[in-house]
Amino acid sequence: MRLPTPRNPFKRRPARAPRWIDAVAAPVRALGPGSVSSVLKVALDAAYVLLWLITGLLLLLLIAAIFIPLDNVNITVSGQSGGRQLPLTRLLLLFGLGAATAYFGGFMLILRSLRRIFRTLTMGDPFHPANVRRLRQIGLTLAVVTGGVWLAQGFVAARLAPGVMDPQGLGELLTPIFSVLIVFVLAEVFREGARLRRESELTI
Amino acid sequence: MAIRVQLDRVLVERRMSLTELADRVGVTVANLSILKTGKARAVRFSTLDALCRELECQPGDLLVHEPGPGDLIEDDADA
Numbered sequence: 471m472r473l474p475t476p477r478n479p480f481k482r483r484p485a486r487a488p489r490w491i492d493a494v495a496a497p498v499r500a501l502g503p504g505s506v507s508s509v510l511k512v513a514l515d516a517a518y519v520l521l522w523l524i525t526g527l528l529l530l531l532l533i534a535a536i537f538i539p540l541d542n543v544n545i546t547v548s549g550q551s552g553g554r555q556l557p558l559t560r561l562l563l564l565f566g567l568g569a570a571t572a573y574f575g576g577f578m579l580i581l582r583s584l585r586r587i588f589r590t591l592t593m594g595d596p597f598h599p600a601n602v603r604r605l606r607q608i609g610l611t612l613a614v615v616t617g618g619v620w621l622a623q624g625f626v627a628a629r630l631a632p633g634v635m636d637p638q639g640l641g642e643l644l645t646p647i648f649s650v651l652i653v654f655v656l657a658e659v660f661r662e663g664a665r666l667r668r669e670s671e672l673t674i
Numbered sequence: 675m676a677i678r679v680q681l682d683r684v685l686v687e688r689r690m691s692l693t694e695l696a697d698r699v700g701v702t703v704a705n706l707s708i709l710k711t712g713k714a715r716a717v718r719f720s721t722l723d724a725l726c727r728e729l730e731c732q733p734g735d736l737l738v739h740e741p742g743p744g745d746l747i748e749d750d751a752d753a
Contacts, residue, residue, distance in 0.1 A: 672715040674705045 507591060514585050521578040528571040535563045562630065569622045576615035583608050597663035605657035609650050616646030676742045679717075681710045684729050684736060699724040 583604040590598045624638045685695065692710065696703045701721060708714050722733055729736070 669715055672708060672713060674701065674709045674714045674717050674721050 507588070511588055511592070514581060514588060518578065518581040518585060521574055521581060525571060525574045525578050528567060528574060532564065532567040532571055535560070535567050538563075569618070572618060573615060576611050576618075579611050580608050580615075583611075595667075597660060597667040599664040599668075602657055602661045602664055605653060605660055609653035609657060612646070612653060613650045616643075616650070620646070676739055678712060678738045678740050679709050679714070680736055680738055681706070681725075684731055688729055690729070695725075695728060698728040 587596070587601050587604050590596055590601055620638055620643055627638065681692075685692065692706055693703055696706050699706075699721070701724070709717065722736070725736060726733060
């Protein structure tokens, strides 16, 4: 009868990385279920639907605001130094609702372009020439929306609630300018990508 | 483009159709048409190798350099 050989305690066992290292080092899938892009796609879809609903609601409110009777309605503008009563005029209401609608509508447009870019990515053709135009549109919309917010805040601080809200400084524009610049640089990168794609298409 | 692909002539000489060549070489007919009509920007050596093998010819039989107007100006400048 053969006895089982005793295990040599001095024999070195082959090194094996812990399981968590395998999990971390495993390549993240670029496409398909469970990948980063699929998670991003769900986030984009959810944000798009949410923004669509908000913009639609605000648009309905904007249309309704034209007909709402506004007699003796006051709003309180509150700040650190205390509150202040302001009569709610139709112009003020339309301005507020219009600005909010434009803000959310702008982001909805950006998300629409992003979703279309994503669709080309999932189809395996991210350097489609249309994506260059879409990225430029995103940059332009971002510039208009963030610039509009800056102007609207400046207008509110100067005219509607002077002394309550601090006026906007140019420093507040730094982040939006950087964001817009990044998008435009990416658009140029995609333009070069589209050129290379065209070249590879015509390479037999 | 000053480089012209003489695929038409070689195919007639070999009495071979574009579809048959596409099957033999493993390139789609659409891509061979791009090559034949001179719209191609580049040819891979592997494609050229397969074409020469199937057509039993040399690369020089397939490709011809025809100086265009731009080339002539460059030649004048050199001279």
